[in-house]
Amino acid sequence: MIRTQTQRAALLIALAAFAASPSTPAGAAFVMSTCQACTGSGPGDCETAPSVSGAGMTASMSRSWISPGFEYATSTDMTLDYVSLSAFARASGFENPENGAVVFGNSVSRTARSIGHIDDVLTAGEGGVPGFLRIPLHVTGATAISWQNGGGSALLALECVSSVPGSPYAIGHCPLQQFNFAGDESFDTVIDLDVPIVLGQPFEYRVTVTIQATSGHGYGDLIPFQGAAQASFGTEPFAGVSVLDANGAVIPDAPISASESGFQYVPEPSSTAGVATAFAALMALRLPSRWRRRHRSRA
Secondary structure, eight states, X not given: OOOHHHHHHHHHHHHHHHHTOTTSOOSSOEEEEEEEEESSSSGGGEEEOOXXXXXXXXXXXXXXXXXXXXXXXXXXXXXXXXXXXXXXXXXXXXXXXXXXXXXXXXXXXXXXXXXXXXXXXXXXXXXXXXXXXXXXXXXXXXXXXXXXXXXXXXXXXXXXXXXXXTOSSEEEEOOOEEEEEOXXXXXXXXXXXXXXXXXXXXXXXXXXXXXXXXXXXXXXXXXXXXXXXXXXXXEOOOXXXXXXXXXXXXXXXXXXXXXXXXXXXXXXXXXXXXXXHHHHHXXXXXXXXXXXXXXXXXO
């Protein structure tokens, strides 16, 4: 079976390396995403495509490995805007060596991964005391995972960090929110990102989102292997942020400044109708009808 703990460790290493990349903008609003095709569990086992910058821009990457009795492929894409996302990842494989062996003497896996960052600067609340900016992301989607003589998994992860604009020191971090999948599942969950801030003072926040799908076999698994893992996630219309005090209570009518990006964090009631229509069309095209049923997942 594929080792989930190993995959998670590799993912966190990849996130840290990507965030520290010299090509990552700092101190200004930006949206950036990139894609990876990985052939193992370590960060050095991944091919990373050039990053794509700009709100609403799509990063994508597809790879295949084909030889007699050995066929693997990965495909992934991500489109980010401020507090919204649409992402897809798929990894599949077939392996049947004609050497008379009954079990595999090695481990082989393929992973499709997209990593994105959303960064902006604004001010919320007043008083100069600690508080939070709550960014609610209503994420929906589905996974489809199946295999013979191996394993498969998918992952969705979100985290954030805040700082004084231009400062290398963090005000605070949001807890990592990670969802792991091992089969056919629907997903419909509001994920609250509580960004630590100082009320009434400018702050910069960065949200990092990761989606990946992995398929493959382990040492000692029976021959042949065949499997596929697929994940597709996107956000529903944005409901707007809330300002919280240090105890997590909502502060009614707290002022929220214009953002550096120009994004409206308190949207007009009618501004999200077009986004909802476009997202519904996208998910309908990607997901077969048997995956369209939705129920609230357990976080």
